[in-house]
Amino acid sequence: MAGNRTFTMIKPDAVKAGHIGAILEKINAAGFRIVAMKMTQLTKQKAGEFYAVHKERPFYGELVEFMSSGPIVAAILEKDNAVADFRELIGATNPAEAKPGTIRALYAKSVGENAIHGSDSDENAAIECAFHFAGTETF
Ligand code: DAT
Ligand code: MG
Numbered sequence: 001m002a003g004n005r006t007f008t009m010i011k012p013d014a015v016k017a018g019h020i021g022a023i024l025e026k027i028n029a030a031g032f033r034i035v036a037m038k039m040t041q042l043t044k045q046k047a048g049e050f051y052a053v054h055k056e057r058p059f060y061g062e063l064v065e066f067m068s069s070g071p072i073v074a075a076i077l078e079k080d081n082a083v084a085d086f087r088e089l090i091g092a093t094n095p096a097e098a099k100p101g102t103i104r105a106l107y108a109k110s111v112g113e114n115a116i117h118g119s120d121s122d123e124n125a126a127i128e129c130a131f132h133f134a135g136t137e138t139f
Contacts (some may be wrong), residue, residue, distance in 0.1 A: 030085065
């Protein structure tokens with residue numbers, strides 16, 4: 001399985017703006033298979049745990065507030081080279097630097113409210129998938 005799964009969240013800004021359908025369309029068109037998916041809202045506690053690696057960064061409090069501010073769509077995606085190919089599809093963290101046509105270039109508002117998450121390594125993908133989904137919710 002190593003190397004073929006990544007974890008994503010459509011973030012509260014993009015859900016609020018009505019972009020779930022358009023973003024899922026791009027994900028499908030890029031050849032990813034959805035193997036788990038749910039709409040949910042993170043508690044502050046869960047958002048804080050998910051982004052614990054950024055605890056010391058100045059934007060951590062803002063990030064936790066934002067990620068728990070409304071519903072998200074969490075999913076596990078499968079494709080060869082899933083982690084790297086999905087980072088390419090979503091674009092740079094700061095939408096002002098994201099390549100045209102990427103999900104963040106199209107739908108992100110700012111570096112803080114940037115529409116979508118994508119895992120940054122196979123190791124973190126596995127941790128993030130297990131953080132959000134039970135084995136029985138993954139197909
Ligand atoms: P990415 O989501 O592209 O992996 P990251 O892991 O460096 O980026 O940061 C996680 C999230 O934290 C990012 O999606 C949005 C927020 N963030 C990052 N840098 C920020 C900054 N300079 N100001 C505000 N929020 C930031
Ligand atoms: Mg990251």
